[in-house]
Amino acid sequence: MLEACEKNCSSSPGDSAVLVTIGRVAVYLLSVMLLSGCSLIQKGGHEDSCLVGRERVLRALDPSSLFVNVLGRSGLIATSLPSSSMNPFKPLKELGPDGVLGGRPFSMRLADGTIVGGLFFEYEDGTSDPKPLLMASFGFLQDRWGTEAAKVYKLYLGKPSERIPAHVLILDHPTAGTFLANNGYLSVGSYDDARMWIEIALKLKNDMKLSGIHLFGVSMSGQTVVHALIEDKRLGLNLFASGMAVSIAPDFQKAPGAQLAQLGTPKGVENPWAGYFKTVPKKSFVDMIQSQGLWMLIDKQFVPHYNSIRTTDTVFDLKRSDVPVFLRDAFDKRIALLREQKLGTWNTEFSLENLDAFMASTRIAGLIGRVRTPLVLVSAFDDPAVPRTMFEEVLLAAEGNPWIAALETDQGGHFGFNLPYGKNYLGGIIRLMIDPEVLGTWNGSR
Secondary structure: OHHHHHHHHOOOHHHHHHHHHHHHHHHHHHHHHHHOOOOEEOOOOOEEOOOOHHHHHHHHHOOOOOOOOHHHHOHHHHHHHHHEOOOOOOOEOOOOOOOOOOEEEEEEEOOOOOEEEEEEEOOOOOOOOOEEEEEEEOOOOOOOOOHHHHHHHHHHHOOOOOOOOOEEEEEOOOOOHHHHHHHOOOOOOOHHHHHHHHHHHHHHHHHOOEEEEEEEEEOHHHHHHHHHHHHHHHOOOOOEEEEEEEOOOOOOOOOOHHHHHOOOOOOOOOOOOHHHHOOOOOOOHHHHHHHHHHHHHHHHHHHHHHHHHOOOOOOOOOOHHHHHHHHHHHHHHHHHHHHHHOOOOOOOOOOOOOHHHHHHHOOHHHOHHHOOOOEEEEEEOOOOOOOHHHHHHHHHHHOOOOOEEEEEEOOOOOOOOHHHHOHHHHHHHHHHHOOHHHHHOOOOOO
16 A cells, blocks of 8 residues: 555656645635634735724734834934925925815804814715715814825825725814814814814715714824714714824824924013923923924915905915914904803813813813723823823823724824825725724724
């Protein structure tokens, strides 16, 4: 028998090919049995579709297997370069008030008289099926035409073949010049902004065929996302399917409050933001760059965009030394207005006694544990705008909450993840967070 076996084993090439094929089929069947119906899908490598939704998102958040662009190894460069143009007269990228291909103006007057504005980008896939809606805002001083809106448009909206498969509504942040022009005051955002988003979402849900409403907020707008998710559940509305808070600035008093506290004021006028810090530290090199960046946003976008939509002939201008006092007064007016309205649905945990009390009571670390909607938190270790201790505090408070997928990356600056990790990094996370399958299996149950 041994001789017979040896003869069979030394058979013709055709027989060998048959044996190889049989072996491959056996390995394939064994693999299928072991995986029990699961398939291995590689995201840049390795995404397992057997993972529940939250685990899939956590895996996508981890950029350790991605190639890091050498320019992206600096948080300052990752922050500034994607937002900058090569035009010395217009150093910041912007969509511009003259119009954008594919976007149409959005405006809505809320129940309290507040006027909110934005740009709406409709998504068409050739079907009449309900589409997801992504509501987005990009933080302090950012409006629909600003630097971050321009970045997101270029990365995720401009090319039809690469765009995010959702309607996208870019909203003015309530610290933007367009908001001031429409309302005559500014809002510090956070919970106040979240209430505005909820009212907008209610209208859009009634007016459109939507498969789900998803929130995307950068920096100060990350606060809005968290507050909106919590308030949505408190009111029993269940409007929002998911949220993403990117490069979150979780406490206005510390950031951008620290940058505002370091700005100069007219002689004899005390900086109204400095009191919180007792002694404001001397500016570091990074602080000086941040200060210049803040002024550029005011001078090159806030003021021009304010003037572009005002109906009066009077030209508005703002000196650099007047910025801290101007912003403080504008925010105080909004708090006073809300206090006078005595809104019955306002969450009384958030104080309207004064601006400082409002900012202290709406800090994200104090309430992140209440989130009961799938939420992504991602910030970078090298974020030059928000001290990482602030994100660490939020991570600690969020620990153990199964509704949150959170990660601190090594690189990425302040909303500059596309430079070190490529545009598909955040783009892939957004696609996951608007995927019903991912959200339906977030914690393992369907």
